[in-house]
Amino acid sequence: MIQLHNVSMSYQAESTALTDVSLKIPKGDFVFLTGQSGAGKSTLLKLIYAELIPTRGQVVIDGANVTRLSRKEIPYLRRSIGVVFQDYKLLPNRTVLENVAITLEVLGWGKRDIGKKVYHILKSMGLEDKVNTTPLRLSGGEQQRVALARALVNDPKILIADEPTGNLDDENKEQILSIFKEANIRGTTVVVATHDRRVIENSHRRMIRLEKGRIVEVADVQE
Numbered sequence: 001m002i003q004l005h006n007v008s009m010s011y012q013a014e015s016t017a018l019t020d021v022s023l024k025i026p027k028g029d030f031v032f033l034t035g036q037s038g039a040g041k042s043t044l045l046k047l048i049y050a051e052l053i054p055t056r057g058q059v060v061i062d063g064a065n066v067t068r069l070s071r072k073e074i075p076y077l078r079r080s081i082g083v084v085f086q087d088y089k090l091l092p093n094r095t096v097l098e099n100v101a102i103t104l105e106v107l108g109w110g111k112r113d114i115g116k117k118v119y120h121i122l123k124s125m126g127l128e129d130k131v132n133t134t135p136l137r138l139s140g141g142e143q144q145r146v147a148l149a150r151a152l153v154n155d156p157k158i159l160i161a162d163e164p165t166g167n168l169d170d171e172n173k174e175q176i177l178s179i180f181k182e183a184n185i186r187g188t189t190v191v192v193a194t195h196d197r198r199v200i201e202n203s204h205r206r207m208i209r210l211e212k213g214r215i216v217e218v219a220d221v222q223e
C-alpha cells in the first residue's frame, strides 16, 4: 500500500530531514513511526500524503508513483488518504457536523447521505451531542475525535496521524487508539507518528523508529 524506495528529503540545501529511507507498509497494516523530535516523522507522513515530493527516491502509494503524479492527479490520490494533523486543522467557524461533512462534500456525495453518514460516525465517537457546536467550545480530546471523524468518514484506504495523542490524558488516548484499531479492522492501513512510548507499548503493533532521518529499528511490539 505504501512504499518508499531510497527516499531522501531536504528542505534546505545543507540539511536533510530524511536520508535513504526504504520501507514497505502492506495493505491492512498498522504501524507506529517513532523517534525523537526532529527525527523526520512528520516529513515521512507528508511524503505519504504527497504534501512533499522527495528530493531523491520514489514514493509509491496504492500503486501510484507520487513522484510522477501531475498537480491535477494529487487531489485524487489524497481522497483515499485520511489525515489527522498535529494541530487538528478544524475550521473554527463551522460546526462539528460541517467540519466532518466537508470530506464527503468534496467527494460529491448527496446532502441526505452526508447527513446520515456524518451523524453515524459522530455517534460512534460519542460526539452526537456536539454536532452543532463549534470546535473551540470542545475539549482537546473531543477536537481530536472530530479530526478523526473527518479523516475516517469516507472509509479511506490509508489513515495517517501526526502525534494524535499529544496533549491527551490516558482515557482519551485509549479512546483514540481504539478508533484507530476499529478503522484498521475495517481494512484501513494506519500509520501513526508518535513519540509516546506507552502508546506504542500498549498497542502491540509494528514500530518503525527514525533517528536523524534514517530508519534505525523496525520491531513488532509483543503482547
Ligand SMILES: Nc1ncnc2c1ncn2[C@@H]1O[C@H](COP(=O)(O)OP(=O)(O)OP(=O)(O)O)[C@@H](O)[C@H]1O
Pocket: 011, 012, 016, 017, 035, 036, 037, 038, 039, 040, 041, 042, 043, 044, 195
Ligand atoms: N518546513 C521546513 N523547513 C525546513 N526544515 C524543516 C521543515 N520541516 C521540518 N524541517 C526539518 O526537518 C527535520 C525533520 O523534521 P520533522 O518535522 O519531520 O521531525 P519530527 O520527527 O516529526 O519532529 P517532531 O516530533 O518534533 O514533530 C528537522 O531537522 C526539521 O528542523
